[in-house]
Amino acid sequence: MKKNIFILFFLGIISFASCSFTDKKFEQSADKEKLLMEIIQYMISRGHYDRQSLDDTYSKRVFKGYLQYLDPQKRYFIQSDIDEFKKSETQLDDDLKKMDISFFNLTYKRLQQRIEEANKLSVELLKGSYEFSKNESINLDYEKNPYPKNQEALREHWRKLIKYSILSNLIIKQKEEQTKKEKDSKYIVKKEEELKKEAIEATAKAFEEMFMSYKDLTENDWFGIYLNSYVEATDPHSSYMAPDIKERFDRDMSGKFEGIGAVLQKKSDGIRISDIIMGGPVWKGKLLEVGDLILKVGEPNKIPVDVIGMRLENAVKLIKGKKGTEVQLTVKRVDGTIQVVSIIRDIVEIEETFAKSAIIKSKDNKYGIINLPTFYVNFKDVRERNSASDMALEIAKLKKENVDGLIVDLRNNGGGSLAKVVEIAGLFIKDGPVVQVRDANGNVQILRDTDRGLQWDKPLIILINELSASASEILAAAMQDYGRAIILGSKQSYGKGTVQELIDLNREVRNSSLGDLGAIKLTRQKFYRINGGSTQLKGVNSDIVIPDRYQYIKVGERELENPMPWDEIGQASYNHWTDNKKFPQAIENSKKRIQSNKLFKLVDENARWVQKQREENTYSLNYATYKKQVEESEAMTKKFKEITEYKSPLEFSSFPSEEQKAKENEDVKLRRDRWHESLQKDIYVEEAVSVLNDLLK
Known part of the structure; x- marks a missing residue:
């Protein structure tokens, strides 16, 4: 389910359409909305990898996704609204063909009406008195909860929402007062009524800002969301990007x-x-x-x-x-x-976008770690700074420091440029295929590293987790298939095996004077490992599986709406890396360490508790009961504090040139020190270093 309308689009694997999408040119129209619907219909029915049949089944997917975007937490519409909307559930495909936006007009006006009513209702309810002795509760499982039956049920829902927010704020403020008293015995703790007043004010402020963010959204913004529902109904990674979102996407990709x-x-x-x-x-x-x-x-x-x-x-x-x-x-x-x-x-x-590295000292050995947040590139100028050239530069700097092994951290890396991941894979192999790409007609292209140069030939570990996706999975899969690296991390990666093309819609219209039309990110291909298997849904399985805090939570492509299926094609021809004779023993040693490590057992216990907390959606609105719930959670948090407080014996340092920058600027030093501190607490990095130690024995 869509959590809210402000979620950023997942990067995934992107190739850029620098020329027109097809030979077809759309004619200038006086109606921008209808022109956009005409283009989108053509794109998804003729250009998508899985060419869509615009029928009732497709219409139902559009309807479901659009409603989830409009009111994800079921705070505004009542059942009669949904019943009225449902009359169009199987008509949206026809509306797209006819370029009819009457359903959008209906839902947009109704949503604005309901949001304004909810705003006034929240202001009114916040003026009421609240006591927390009554035994009542609120269920926040929005996906399973039905829409309120009528205005009276909606009012009751808002009353409970506000009461829950005030109660939460009250408990937080009491904790703050308690902390102040512990730090200063002379501090006079505020009275209960004063704290309750502050809790109500904090709740009022939060709701005011929430409604303000809705007022910030224009009719064009909501129409962009409507169009996106048509595109997103094809698969989870195709989307329509309104001009503002496209600009933000370009910034995120280029850094x-x-x-x-x-x-x-x-x-x-x-x-x-x-x-x-x-x-x-x-x-x-x-x-x-x-x-x-x-x-x-x-x-x-x-x-x-x-x-x-x-x-x-x-x-x-x-x-x-x-x-x-x-x-x-x-x-x-x-x-x-x-x-x-x-x-x-x-x-x-934006420095957080770019690759960065550190030197690790472990007893008599010295290693390097490179963190790669995304496979970034500037599509407007590929000569600009990009992930492949930065990775090569970081490796060169580490080689000068005579490191004996390398860890590449791809955790939480959501993907990026297809071209750049092929270049980066080429840094670790002499030459050969990196990934296979198949189009809608079944044509398979093998993308290769053709440069026989080898940037790094020593031991290599790649870290992944459930949020390592697309380009991250291509790199990890290629290194695993070659036997070039040991993959260490969660049971499997995200499971996104599709390639999107970024299509500038302004190039598709002849002599347009309608202003910026935005872009479409459209799934045009699927990628496959060089061994022929797909990463779609299944992801990449780690050679060494490490307990992860989120391992029992549903994460990944398989949990999204409308995912494409898993399949496989023929294997590409490639030569295995031969300098990996110690891999099996190092993997076996690591598994034994993990199994006997008390900290990893605690991580697993923590993961089970996190799953339980995520599944608990009912909260008491009784002060004593709710406070007990909070205290039980805090007690469990303290139990797992050992995980966050752990420090490995490893030493982390920067390159001499960066050390000099840190001396000259306090902010640079602060950010560097924070990263090194997080690395020292990172038990996954420590285990990766232990594996490198085994490989060097």
Whole structure:
């Protein structure tokens, strides 16, 4: 189920359509909405890997997905709304063919009406009195809960939601007071009524900001969600990207943008600085700090624009701009003073996007670890910084430090560029196939590493988890099939074996004057391992399975709506890596260590508890009962504290050049130290090092 409408699109494997999708050109239309529906119909029925039959079955999938986007937590619509909408459940395929948006108009207007009613209802209910002695509960299992029968049932649901929020905030505030008292015996704890008042205010603020975020969404935003439901009904990774989402996608894939280098968040009294990006203009000049509020945005010789209450996307567009240009921000500082701050915009690189490495010392051995968050690339200019060139650079730096083995961390790496994963695989093999790709007509293409150069020929460990997907799975699968690396991590990776093509819709229309039409991310191919098997649904199985905190929770492609099936094709011709005679013994040694390790047993116990907590969706609204639930959870959290407090005997360090940067800048040092600290607590990295030790014996 869609959790909410603000979820970012999963990266997956992407190839970029730099030219038109087909020879067909769509004619200019006066109606942008109908033109987009015409293009989407053509794309999914003729261009998708699994060409869609636009029939009633497809229509039902669109209907189900769209409703989940509109009201994922069943807070707004009542059953009579759903009954009315259901009349169109099998008509949406026909609407797409006729380019009819009447169903969208109906649902959009009704949703706006229901959201406004809920907003007024929440304000009214927050004025009521709340006591927590009554034995009642709330069930937050939104997928299984039915829609409220009528307005009275909806009102009761909102009453319980608000009561639950106040109760949660009250318990949190009591804990805060208790902590303050423990730290300072002279501290006077606030009275119960005062804490209850603060809990109600916190709840009111949270709901106010939630409704504010809905008001930020325009009719065009909701229409984009409607169109996306048509595309997403084909498979989980095809999607329609409205212009704003496409811009965000480009930024995430390239890891850079032009602006001031600050993460912004909309608040009722302005645009808040929620984070500052290292290396950006704000960071370099120490011009702003987290908590500052932007009130107005201007440029030299222009009247500044008031951004209080403005849609966040619109405010961001005013603040961003070309490198070298000036923006003048009227800012309310954390201390309450108001200043005008001038900032020269620049290219900002999001360091968390890029590959980074560290040196590991383990007794007499020295290893390297490279963390690769995504397979990033700038589709607009492939000569720009990318994941393959950065990986080669990090390996070269580690080789200069004479490391004896390498760990590549692909945990939580959701994928990225297909071309770059082939290049990266080529760093570890002399030459040969990396992945097989099949199109809708059954044609199979083998993507190869053709450069006989070998960047790294020593022992290699690859770390994966349940969220290692697409490009991560291609790299892990290829290294496993060659016998080139040992795969260590969760039982299996995500299980996404499809390739998406990013299609710029503006290229598909002849002489369009309708403005930016956005893009479609469309599944065009499936990829297969060089041994012929697919990673679709099944993922990559680790050679060494390590207990994981989330191993009992349903995660992966197989849990999504409309996933494509698993299949296999013929094997490619390739030569196995021969310098792996010690792999079986090292794997066997690791399994024995894991089985006898008390910490890993505790991780497994923690995973079972996490599963139990996730399945528990009913919460008491009685103060004593709810507090007992919270205390039991806290007691279990303390039991598992040993996992987070553990520190391995390994030593982590940066390259000399980076050490110098850390000495010169406190922020660089802080981020580096935080990463090294997390590595030292990482029992998976420690086990990977133990495996490398065995391989070197």
